[in-house]
Amino acid sequence: MSVRSILVATIIAGAIGFSLAGRDFSNDTSAEVPSSAAGSAKVVKVAKAKTASDGSTISGRASVIDGDTIEITGTRVRFNGIDAPETKQLCKDAKGKSYRCGQVASKALSTWLAKSRPVTCTFVEWDRYGRFVGDCYRADGASVAKWLVLEGHALDWPRHSGGLYASDQDEARASGKGIWQGEFEPPWEWRAAQQAPQQEVSSPPARLLSGSCAIKGNISKKGERIYHVPGQRFYDETVITKSKGERMFCSEGEARAAGWRRARQ
Incomplete structure (x- = not known):
């Protein structure tokens, strides 16, 4: 190779290096970095990493x-x-x-x-x-x-x-809005039933929820959250006071998920 050819190649390489200097390809999905392998003009694409954190x-x-x-x-x-x-x-x-x-x-x-x-x-x-x-x-x-x-x-x-929307749900239930106008299965229970093996068809059906949910979620004087189902000893005399955070539930599963335990009698 002649001296002139070497000089031209050096100038081109320097220009490419200068144009790429200082550019961050880590967050650019369209960036194309020339590969230096075997002096070819092959192009290597740099993929953008998927990142996220609290507050983003x-x-x-x-x-x-x-x-x-x-x-x-x-x-x-x-x-x-x-x-x-x-x-x-x-x-x-x-x-x-x-x-x-x-x-x-x-x-x-x-x-x-x-x-x-x-x-x-x-x-x-x-x-x-x-x-x-x-x-x-x-x-x-x-x-x-x-x-x-x-x-x-x-x-x-x-x-x-953590029960953030519990009061909103109580309001929708009381007004009979949307799914509360009739009966339905909680979506998480419906999905579980769809995923259950076919041989379990003899299992008892999931309890349907409705606007007339009858399980009473009571808070004791000690702050303990206890729910009462129809037929239990203190069910009839248990009064629900919403201002204290007490509420009605449509299934025992819903009550337990919200942090209540079943009354012992």
Whole structure:
């Protein structure tokens, strides 16, 4: 190779190095780094790492996947602390007629979100399906999860919410809104039933919830949370005072999940 050729090659290499200097490719999905292997012009793409931490947010126009899941700029977001009926799930209305309550929830959510865009979600955690779990709000500041529970399109999920939306759920139940107009299975129980082996069809059916939930969640003078079911010794004389945090439950599973224990007699 002539001296002139060597000089030209050196100048080109220096120009490439200068153009790349100081550029951070770690967060650029479109970045292309020339490979120096064997002097070829081969291009190597650097992928963007998926990161998130407490306090991070995602914002944009939301596409509704189902009653408790949306998608923003390609990221699936699961609402924190609530659970809505699944798309294929059937509930019964006030007249006992079956309807797809999951689809009703999805359509209602889509219409409501469209009235105040964009949606902003604050990160809580990644779930086992790799979804971004977050607390979400419309542009006007309205809580998406709270609205869904208040309208009877979703349930407070004590296992994940700590009872944050319990009072909203009580209000929806008292008003007979959404799924509280008739009977339904809690979504988490419906999913479990769908996943159960076929040979377990002889198992007793899950208890249906309705607006007339009869389990009394009482708080004792010592602050102990105890629930009473119909037929127990102190059921009839137990009075529920909502201002004290006492409430009604629709199933023993719901009561236990919220932190109550069954009365001993």
